[in-house]
Amino acid sequence: MIAVKVSEKSIRRLSHYARCLRLAKLRGELIMTSQQLATNCGISSAAVRRDLSIYGEFGKQGSGYNVNDLLVNIEDILGTTNPPPVIIVGAGSIGCALMDSGLDGTGGYIYDSIFDNDPAKIGKKCGEKIIQSTDEIKNVLEVNNEIIAVIAVTGGAGQQALENLVQAGCKAILSFTLEPLRAPENVEVRYVEVSTELDVLTHSIRRKERVN
Amino acid sequence: MIAVKVSEKSIRRLSHYARCLRLAKLRGELIMTSQQLATNCGISSAAVRRDLSIYGEFGKQGSGYNVNDLLVNIEDILGTTNPPPVIIVGAGSIGCALMDSGLDGTGGYIYDSIFDNDPAKIGKKCGEKIIQSTDEIKNVLEVNNEIIAVIAVTGGAGQQALENLVQAGCKAILSFTLEPLRAPENVEVRYVEVSTELDVLTHSIRRKERVN
DNA sequence: GCGTGTGAACCTCTTCACAGCG
DNA sequence: CGCTGTGAAGAGGTTCACACGC
Numbered sequence: 001m002i003a004v005k006v007s008e009k010s011i012r013r014l015s016h017y018a019r020c021l022r023l024a025k026l027r028g029e030l031i032m033t034s035q036q037l038a039t040n041c042g043i044s045s046a047a048v049r050r051d052l053s054i055y056g057e058f059g060k061q062g063s064g065y066n067v068n069d070l071l072v073n074i075e076d077i078l079g080t081t082n083p084p085p086v087i088i089v090g091a092g093s094i095g096c097a098l099m100d101s102g103l104d105g106t107g108g109y110i111y112d113s114i115f116d117n118d119p120a121k122i123g124k125k126c127g128e129k130i131i132q133s134t135d136e137i138k139n140v141l142e143v144n145n146e147i148i149a150v151i152a153v154t155g156g157a158g159q160q161a162l163e164n165l166v167q168a169g170c171k172a173i174l175s176f177t178l179e180p181l182r183a184p185e186n187v188e189v190r191y192v193e194v195s196t197e198l199d200v201l202t203h204s205i206r207r208k209e210r211v212n
Numbered sequence: 213m214i215a216v217k218v219s220e221k222s223i224r225r226l227s228h229y230a231r232c233l234r235l236a237k238l239r240g241e242l243i244m245t246s247q248q249l250a251t252n253c254g255i256s257s258a259a260v261r262r263d264l265s266i267y268g269e270f271g272k273q274g275s276g277y278n279v280n281d282l283l284v285n286i287e288d289i290l291g292t293t294n295p296p297p298v299i300i301v302g303a304g305s306i307g308c309a310l311m312d313s314g315l316d317g318t319g320g321y322i323y324d325s326i327f328d329n330d331p332a333k334i335g336k337k338c339g340e341k342i343i344q345s346t347d348e349i350k351n352v353l354e355v356n357n358e359i360i361a362v363i364a365v366t367g368g369a370g371q372q373a374l375e376n377l378v379q380a381g382c383k384a385i386l387s388f389t390l391e392p393l394r395a396p397e398n399v400e401v402r403y404v405e406v407s408t409e410l411d412v413l414t415h416s417i418r419r420k421e422r423v424n
Numbered sequence: 425g426c427g428t429g430t431g432a433a434c435c436t437c438t439t440c441a442c443a444g445c446g
Numbered sequence: 447c448g449c450t451g452t453g454a455a456g457a458g459g460t461t462c463a464c465a466c467g468c
Contacts, residue, residue, distance in 0.1 A: 006419060008412065009459075015411035019390070033427065040392065045427090046461060053429050061428045062468040078411050079418030086410065097309035098406070101366065106390065106407035148413050154313065172413040174406070178231070178318065180252065188416040190409050194310070194386070195318035197402050198298065199227035199290050200220065201360050201384040204400040206291030207218060219437075245449065257449090258439060265451050273445045273450045 010051050014074050016041045017048070018107060021071040033064035075107070084146045084172075085112035089161045090153035091121050091131045094176055098152060099127045112147070113140060134161070138168035151175040162189070222263050226286050228253045229260070230319060233283040245276035287319070296358045296384075297324035301373045302365035303333050303343045306388055310364060311339045324359070325352060346373070350380035363387040374401070 020040045024032055034052075038045040052058055052070075055077050059065045075081045086103070088095045091114050103109040114126050117134040124131050141147060149165050151158055151173060158177035165173060166187055173189045175181055183189045232252045236244055246264075250257040264270055264282075267289050271277045287293045298315070300307045303326050315321040326338050329346040336343050353359060361377050363370055363385060370389035377385060378399055385401045387393055395401045 006415070007459075011412055011415050012408055015405075015408040016392075018411070019407070035427080042392070044461070046463095047459095049428060050430085050460080057429070059428050060468065061466070062426050064427065078415045080411055080414050083410070083414055084417070093309035093312040097305035100305040103407065103410075107411070109407065109410050146417060148410055148417075172417045174409050174413060180228075180254065188413055190413060192404055192406065192409065193227075194404065195231070195315065195321065196224055196227040197386050197404065198295070198315075198321050198360055199230070199292055199319070200223050201386060201400055201402060202292050202295055203218070203223050203290045205296070205358060205360075205384045221437075247449085256439070258441095259437095261450060262438080262452080269451070271450050274448050275446075276449065 010054065011078065013041065013043070013047070013051050014078055017051070018071060018074045018078065018080070021067050021074070022107065024067050025071065029067055031064045032067055032070070034059070036064075080107055083108045084148055085110060085144065086148045086150060087112050087137070087140060088114040088150045088152055089116075089134065089137070089165065090151060090157075091116035091118075091124075091126050092152060092154050094154075095150075095152035096126045098150060099129060109148075134164055137164060137170075141165075141168040141170060145169040145171065148172045148174060151177060151181075153177065222266065223290065225253065225255070225259070225263050226290055229263070230283060230286045230290065230292070233279055233286070234319065236279050237283065241279055243276045244279055244282070246271070248276075292319055295320045296360055297322060297356065298360045298362060299324050299349070299352060300326040300362045300364055301328075301346065301349070301377065302363060302369075303328035303330075303336075303338050304364060304366050306366075307362075307364035308338045310362060311341060314339075321360075346376055349376060353377075353380040353382055357381040357383065360384045360386060363389060363393075365389065 017037055020037055021032065034045040034048040038048045056073065058070050058073050086109055088099055088111060095114060099111050099114055103111060113132060114129050115132050115134045115137055116122060121131050122133050147170065149170050151161050153161050156179060158175060158179050158181055162173060162181045162183055166184060171187055173183070173187065174192065175189060176192050178195065181189055229249055232249055233244065246257040246260040250260045268285065270282050270285050298321055300311055300323060307326060311323050311326055315323060325344060326341050327344050327346045327349055328334060333343050334345050359382065361382050361384070363373050365373050368391060370387060370391050370393055374385060374393045374395055378396060383399055385395070385399065386404065387401060388404050390407065393401055
C-alpha cells in the first residue's frame with residue numbers, strides 16, 4: 001500500500017465503507033461489489049472503485065471485494081486497526097451522554113476517561129468511569145500522547161479546555177462547542193456543529209426557487 | 213435577492229458567517245470586512261466575498277459589510293429568520309442531553325418537544341419538557357409540518373423512528389444513529405457521525421507519509 | 425459474462441488579481 | 447486609499463466508458 005495525498009472527502013467515505021463492511025461481516029457476507037457498497041453509502045459505484053483504487057488494487061475482476069480483506073486494508077489506510085483511546089473533557093450532560101452511549105460498533109474506539117474542573121463533580125461517577133480533575137489530563141497524555149480528546153464543555157470554556165489539552169501534548173480534538181477554537185497548526189480540530197446542520201436543513205426545506 | 217443553485221459547502225459557510233456576525237453584534241461592532249470574517253472562520257477573504265457575491269452586493273467598497281444588514285440578509289438566504297421548531301425523538305441519554313444543553317446562541321432554534329416509545333419514560337420530565345409518546349408526533353406535525361426532527365434513538369430503532377416521522381409529514385431530519393437510514397427523495401436527512409469524525413482524526417494523527 | 429481499475433472528459437469549487445466604487 | 451465584486455486561471459473531485467482479468 002502506497003500512501004497518497006489525502007482528501008478529506010475520500011477519507012470520510014472510507015470510514016463509511018468500513019462501517020458497511022463491518023455490518024456485512026456480521027451478516028456473514030464474504031464478498032461485496034462496488035455497486036453494493038455504493039448503494040449502502042448512497043453514492044456511485046465508480047466513486048467507490050475510484051476511492052479504493054487510489055490506495056491499491058483490492059478487488060477481483062468478475063467477483064468483487066473480499067469483505068474481510070478490504071476491511072483490514074481500509075483500517076490500515078485510516079490507521080484505525082488499533083484505534084487510539086478517546087477521552088472526554090467536560091462531564092456535563094453532553095459529556096456524560098457520550099460516555100453513557102459508548103462507542104460500540106464504531107470500529108473499536110472506547111471512551112477511556114472523563115474529566116471536569118468542577119470540584120463538585122470530581123470523584124463522582126459518570127457511567128462506569130469516575131470523573132477526574134482536568135489537572136490529571138497531562139498524566140494520561142504522558143503515558144500515551146496518541147489519544148483523541150472530545151471537548152464537551154459549556155459556556156465558553158472551550159478555548160481553555162483546548163489549551164490545557166494542547167499543553168499536555170494532545171494532537172487531535174473533536175469539539176462540541178459553538179465557539180470556533182484557536183489551535184496550533186499541528187493540532188487537528190474538528191467540530192460537531194448541530195446548529196450548522198440545522199441551518200442546512202432549514203435552508204433545504206425553505207429554499208425558494210426564485211431562479212431569475 | 214436572487215436565489216441561485218445551492219452549494220452545500222457555501223451554505224455551511226454562510227451558517228458560520230451568521231454565527232460570527234451574531235457574536236460581533238453582541239460585542240457592539242457595526243462593520244466587518246471580508247478579511248475579519250475570513251479570519252474568524254479560518255478561510256480566505258476571497259472565499260467570503262465570493263460566497264456573499266453569489267446572492268447579492270451586500271458590502272460597501274472601502275469600508276466593508278454592515279454587521280446587522282449582512283446578518284439579516286444571510287438569515288434570509290438560509291431561511292433562518294424565523295427558524296423552525298426542533299423536536300427530539302428518543303429520550304435516552306443523547307436526547308435528554310441535547311434537550312438539557314438547549315440551543316441558545318445558535319440563531320433562535322428551540323427544542324419544542326421530546327418523544328419516546330418506552331411507556332416507562334412517557335410522562336416523565338426531561339429538562340423542562342414532559343416526554344410524550346411517539347404516537348403524538350403526528351399531532352405535532354399536523355399543526356406545523358415545517359419542523360426539524362432530531363433522531364436520538366439507540367439500538368437500531370432509527371429506521372422505525374424515521375418512518376414514523378416521514379409518515380407524519382416530516383421533511384427534515386438530523387440523525388445521531390450509526391446506521392444509514394433510508395428515506396424518500398423529498399425528505400432531507402443529515403447525520404452527526406462521531407465515529408466518522410474520530411476516523412478522520414485518527415487518520416490525521418497517524419497518516420504515514422510513505423509517498424512513493 | 426461480470427465487475428474492477430483507470431484514462432479522459434467533465435464539472436464544481438477555489439484562488440488570484442485587478443477594475444471600480446465609496 | 448481601502449475593500450468589494452468578479453472575470454479568468456487553476457486545482458480538485460466526479461462521472462463516463464471501456465480495456466482488462468477472473
